[in-house]
Structures are given as structure tokens and as C-alpha cells.
Amino acid sequence: xxxxxxxxxxxxxxxxxxxxxxxxxxxxxxxxxxxxxxxxxxxxxxxxxxxxxxxxxxxxxxxxxxxxxxxx
Numbered sequence: 617x618x619x620x621x622x623x624x625x626x627x628x629x630x631x632x633x634x635x636x637x638x639x640x641x642x643x644x645x646x647x648x649x650x651x652x653x654x655x656x657x658x659x660x661x662x663x664x665x666x667x668x669x670x671x672x673x674x675x676x677x678x679x680x681x682x683x684x685x686x687x688x
Contacts, residue, residue, distance in 0.1 A: 628677060632678055639671065
């Protein structure tokens, strides 16, 4: 694997880590604020699905990184 490819995969891995961490922080914050404000459960479900979508995106990217490193 060339240094450029390694750099690209490292940048992609950092982005995945940031997305996972930010998703957890935002999801926890929204749940806390929503509970304090007494928002309807349908809003909580909407934010749950958004968090799940972010985690699925992260999982797909982790798999792509893993496959790329296995091929080299």
C-alpha cells in the first residue's frame, strides 16, 4: 500500500471516529433536553433513527477500511 493510500485510510478512520463520538454526544444531549422539555416520543424516535443511520454509515466505512487493509 502506498503512503497516499495509507494517508487516505487514516483520514477516513479519523472521520469515522469523529462521527461516532459526535453522534453519541449529540444523541445523549438531545435525549436529555427532550426529556427536560417534555417533547413527544415521536421526536425521540426521529433522533434515534438519525443516530442509527450515522452508526450504520460508520460501520460500512469501518468495513471498507478493514477490507482495504486486508488487501494490502
